[in-house]
Amino acid sequence: xxxxxxxxxxxxxxxxxxxxxxxxxxxxxxxxxxxxxxxxxxxxxxxxxxxxxxxxxxxxxxxxxxxxxxxxxxxxxxxxxxxxxxxxxxxxxxxxxxxxxxxxxxxxxxxxxxxxxxxxxxxxxxxxxxxxxxxxxxxxxxxxxxxxxxxxxxxxxxxxxxxxxxxxxxxxxxxxxxxxxxxxxxxxxxxxxxxxxxxxxxxxxxxxxxxxxxxxxxxxxxxxxxxxxxxxxxxxxxxxxxxxxxxxxxxxxxxxxxxxxxxxxxxxxxxxxxxxxxxxxxxxxxxxxxxxxxxxxxxxxxxxxxxxxxxxxxxxxxxxxxxxxxxxxxxxxxxxxxxxxxxxxxxxxxxxxxxxxxxxxxxxxxxxxxxxxxxxxxxxxxxxxxxxxxxxxxxxxxxxxxxxxxxxxxxxxxxxxxxxxxxxxxxxxxxxxxxxxxxxxxxxxxxxxxxxxxx
Amino acid sequence: xxxxxxxxxxxxxxxxxxxxxxxxxxxxxxxxxxxxxxxxxxxxxxxxxxxxxxxxxxxxxxxxxxxxxxxxxxxxxxxxxxxxxxxxxxxxxxxxxxxxxxxxxxxxxxxxxxxxxxxxxxxxxxxxxxxxxxxxxxxxxxxxxxxxxxxxxxxxxxxxxxxxxxxxxxxxxxxxxxxxxxxxxxxxxxxxxxxxxxxxxxxxxxxxxxxxxxxxxxxxxxxxxxxxxxxxxxxxxxxxxxxxxxxxxxxxxxxxxxxxxxxxxxxxxxxxxxxxxxxxxxxxxxxxxxxxxxxxxxxxxxxxxxxxxxxxxxxxxxxxxxxxxxxxxxxxxxxxxxxxxxxxxxxxxxxxxxxxxxxxxxxxxxxxxxxxxxxxxxxxxxxxxxxxxxxxxxxxxxxxxxxxxxxxxxxxxxxxxxxxxxxxxxxxxxxxxxxxxxxxxxxxxxxxxxxxxxx
Numbered sequence: 001x002x003x004x005x006x007x008x009x010x011x012x013x014x015x016x017x018x019x020x021x022x023x024x025x026x027x028x029x030x031x032x033x034x035x036x037x038x039x040x041x042x043x044x045x046x047x048x049x050x051x052x053x054x055x056x057x058x059x060x061x062x063x064x065x066x067x068x069x070x071x072x073x074x075x076x077x078x079x080x081x082x083x084x085x086x087x088x089x090x091x092x093x094x095x096x097x098x099x100x101x102x103x104x105x106x107x108x109x110x111x112x113x114x115x116x117x118x119x120x121x122x123x124x125x126x127x128x129x130x131x132x133x134x135x136x137x138x139x140x141x142x143x144x145x146x147x148x149x150x151x152x153x154x155x156x157x158x159x160x161x162x163x164x165x166x167x168x169x170x171x172x173x174x175x176x177x178x179x180x181x182x183x184x185x186x187x188x189x190x191x192x193x194x195x196x197x198x199x200x201x202x203x204x205x206x207x208x209x210x211x212x213x214x215x216x217x218x219x220x221x222x223x224x225x226x227x228x229x230x231x232x233x234x235x236x237x238x239x240x241x242x243x244x245x246x247x248x249x250x251x252x253x254x255x256x257x258x259x260x261x262x263x264x265x266x267x268x269x270x271x272x273x274x275x276x277x278x279x280x281x282x283x284x285x286x287x288x289x290x291x292x293x294x295x296x297x298x299x300x301x302x303x304x305x306x307x308x309x310x311x312x313x314x315x316x317x318x319x320x321x322x323x324x325x326x327x328x329x330x331x332x333x334x335x336x337x338x339x340x341x342x343x344x345x346x347x348x349x350x351x352x353x354x355x356x357x358x359x360x361x362x363x364x365x366x367x368x369x370x371x372x373x374x375x376x377x378x379x380x381x382x383x384x385x386x387x388x389x390x391x392x393x394x395x396x397x398x399x400x401x402x403x404x405x406x407x408x409x410x411x412x413x414x415x416x417x418x419x420x421x422x423x424x425x426x427x428x429x430x431x432x433x434x435x436x437x438x439x440x441x442x443x444x445x446x447x448x449x450x451x452x453x454x455x
Numbered sequence: 456x457x458x459x460x461x462x463x464x465x466x467x468x469x470x471x472x473x474x475x476x477x478x479x480x481x482x483x484x485x486x487x488x489x490x491x492x493x494x495x496x497x498x499x500x501x502x503x504x505x506x507x508x509x510x511x512x513x514x515x516x517x518x519x520x521x522x523x524x525x526x527x528x529x530x531x532x533x534x535x536x537x538x539x540x541x542x543x544x545x546x547x548x549x550x551x552x553x554x555x556x557x558x559x560x561x562x563x564x565x566x567x568x569x570x571x572x573x574x575x576x577x578x579x580x581x582x583x584x585x586x587x588x589x590x591x592x593x594x595x596x597x598x599x600x601x602x603x604x605x606x607x608x609x610x611x612x613x614x615x616x617x618x619x620x621x622x623x624x625x626x627x628x629x630x631x632x633x634x635x636x637x638x639x640x641x642x643x644x645x646x647x648x649x650x651x652x653x654x655x656x657x658x659x660x661x662x663x664x665x666x667x668x669x670x671x672x673x674x675x676x677x678x679x680x681x682x683x684x685x686x687x688x689x690x691x692x693x694x695x696x697x698x699x700x701x702x703x704x705x706x707x708x709x710x711x712x713x714x715x716x717x718x719x720x721x722x723x724x725x726x727x728x729x730x731x732x733x734x735x736x737x738x739x740x741x742x743x744x745x746x747x748x749x750x751x752x753x754x755x756x757x758x759x760x761x762x763x764x765x766x767x768x769x770x771x772x773x774x775x776x777x778x779x780x781x782x783x784x785x786x787x788x789x790x791x792x793x794x795x796x797x798x799x800x801x802x803x804x805x806x807x808x809x810x811x812x813x814x815x816x817x818x819x820x821x822x823x824x825x826x827x828x829x830x831x832x833x834x835x836x837x838x839x840x841x842x843x844x845x846x847x848x849x850x851x852x853x854x855x856x857x858x859x860x861x862x863x864x865x866x867x868x869x870x871x872x873x874x875x876x877x878x879x880x881x882x883x884x885x886x887x888x889x890x891x892x893x894x895x896x897x898x899x900x901x902x903x904x905x906x907x908x909x910x
Binding site: 019023027030031033034035142148149150152153154157158159160161162163228292295307308309310311312313314315316317318321323324326327328329330331333334335338342343344347350352353 | 474478482485486488489490597603604605607608609612613614615616617618683747750762763764765766767768769770771772773776778779781782783784785786788789790793797798799802805807808
């Protein structure tokens with residue numbers, strides 16, 4: 001690289017890319033002071049060079065005095081990018097391909113990479129990390145999880161002398177918005193989803209969000225950062241929010257709980273009986289109303305970290321949007337540029353712990369079940385006996401007669417919250433409960449998080 | 456330094472120092488993997504070598520196989536520390552002297568410094584930073600603000616491509632515990648303080664906490680990190696919580712607000728009319744109950760950041776205690792050790808912005824006033840006219856008759872919340888109100904923070 005500047009190529013000029021270009025112009029002097037050399041935008045790769053892009057043009061105009069200002073650096077041909085000799089390649093196009101091929105080519109040429117691409121990192125981060133290590137270049141990806149919220153440096157650097165036990169995150173703004181509307185407005189899922197779509201918080205096809213897949217990709221990246229172990233999307237156990245009903249939320253509220261879609265990565269075992277490993281899962285979760293995550297509303301994201309020495313930490317902020325995501329990208333660009341100016345690199349992928357990823361039936365958590373049961377003597381005793389037979393200890397029981405118009409036979413709604421139990425024991429309990437003649441149906445089973453200090 | 460290890464000297468072996476020694480032993484393998492070389496504790500400086508220190512001895516025993524394990528490295532003579540040839544000097548003794556002299560000596564010898572010393576950094580950080588720059592060594596101080604909460608890297612690195620507008624922090628656990636008890640238990644200040652003292656949250660002489668001086672030192676450090684400008688303790692405008700009454704808290708609750716002691720650092724001006732600069736202040740502040748900082752209870756700390764591109768961010772966690780503070784110290788040790796192994800240094804002091812620190816009367820905020828007024832016609836009009844005369848716009852007014860037993864003359868309690876106003880205009884308003892014949896007394900004046908989105 002030229003010692004007097006850091007040459008930056010931008011792959012993708014959508015909402016985030018345009019904001020990155022804008023900030024590179026507006027904050028030019030600050031960025032140069034922090035990086036130790038001016039950052040120069042030398043190419044912008046787009047899919048179709050002919051499409052009018054007024055916002056990008058306006059952003060580039062802020063780079064007055066450079067070829068960028070005239071838009072001469074915008075191209076739809078990767079070879080133009082390589083010809084521009086970038087020191088840093090900034091990928092904000094998203095998707096697996098062609099992003100992967102482009103980033104591998106960039107690193108092979110010795111360029112550092114900054115990417116916001118959670119899908120690629122969760123699906124095939126190992127290939128990217130290996131390429132970065134082989135080329136001796138930086139690979140930074142702060143913007144890939146929870147948008148503007150700093151997590152990469154806190155997890156990889158600030159907590160480098162500690163041990164993380166568990167990470168729990170609200171990492172998908174769409175589902176948090178829907179659950180917030182269901183909780184605060186008493187809406188059902190379909191109505192809340194429609195509201196989210198009207199406001200642009202949910203896509204026309206909302207499945208990646210509401211089925212939990214977006215959160216699962218982020219869970220994999222968080223788990224890798226927290227536990228220094230490779231985790232991919234395929235390792236994550238996922239349940240979305242499409243099955244969450246207004247009744248679930250009302251039942252939760254009656255017991256001082258709220259429903260959140262959490263991405264949870266935790267370290268388990270390590271004693272003589274249990275295999276050491278990590279479990280990574282995404283599912284609707286009940287949280288005490290006083291838990292810090294319970295107060296994260298609307299499209300905000302937050303990540304709650306339980307560490308051995310540090311105790312509880314939480315990081316809160318905007319998880320999506322052009323400017324917030326661009327803020328995280330810019331922080332990475334400065335770090336990578338500064339490293340290049342100094343001829344060094346930052347901490348790379350950390351996988352030395354190399355823990356196995358364990359199946360969710362190894363997880364231990366509390367559960368809350370709602371059962372519709374026949375309203376007659378002895379039913380509660382029969383239900384309690386099933387829990388006891390599987391070694392699942394009951395913490396709270398609440399029984400209410402079901403309101404009219406009810407079923408032909410008098411029934412009651414039974415809410416049971418358990419103490420911590422093994423997932424496999426709970427599954428066996430539920431299967432047996434469903435077969436009891438006195439149980440009409442198992443209405444819902446939900447996991448409960450948040451320690452005793454938040455009850 | 457020896458290329459095959461990083462030699463660490465520990466100055467101070469109190470609560471934090473003992474935990475640092477413990478973690479250096481327990482996490483030895485992880486730390487070596489993350490730093491790129493083993494960390495070896497080569498000396499521990501204490502004030503009195505003869506005093507029994509069972510916890511330190513137990514921690515050092517965890518460093519089995521090194522001279523540290525036998526306690527042979529514990530000394531009360533600084534020359535023994537220098538003789539141990541440390542690469543990194545870890546200062547957790549606190550106070551201005553002898554910490555400053557020792558750290559300057561360490562850097563002059565080429566050792567990097569990790570310190571948790573907020574008092575020293577706030578009083579004379581410039582001297583330390585200059586010494587680090589002159590010696591070309593790292594000076595890291597994550598643990599000096601808000602204990603375990605990562606702030607140094609988020610503010611200095613993650614937000615390096617953004618612009619921070621305002622930082623608001625609950626950075627003193629003692630006062631947050633007292634205010635939480637006053638709010639949740641209806642206690643008065645003296646009773647809540649006594650409870651905090653019983654639990655060890657407050658010192659026998661609580662003045663550094665309750666008078667806001669501890670928070671002010673942290674505010675100075677936060678302001679420097681956020682605004683790349685030098686700020687010292689003397690620049691901070693400070694009001695503590697000794698004047699906060701149970702009535703203030705009840706009045707706040709009636710209007711959906713809570714009282715928190717906030718450290719606020721903000722950037723002001725920059726347009727043609729106003730001088731660009733920063734204002735740094737600590738005072739009891741009213742926050743909407745839905746604001747994320749309003750839900751930070753007990754001895755927890757949190758720092759809320761408003762940035763141009765990132766939007767609102769919050770970082771939450773334990774602000775004090777041996778293990779949480781040691782976690783932050785260890786993160787710094789790993790970073791500094793890793794830099795030394797690679798022959799580089801991290802980002803140093805950033806003061807390029809060089810903004811002036813402006814007096815608090817340049818601040819613009821909302822205010823809430825409580826006034827006891829005579830309960831007769833025309834009083835409200837007279838009060839409102841005073842606000843109008845000083846250009847202070849009223850947002851909310853609430854008037855209640857004072858309960859019996861009241862004063863001899865019928866009086867009412869008037870609560871007035873203003874729109875954003877200049878501090879100097881509000882001061883003039885209050886002075887004139889106090890002189891009105893119909894105003895018995897100005898019961899309280901409190902600043903209000905938190906934007907419209909949290910109302």
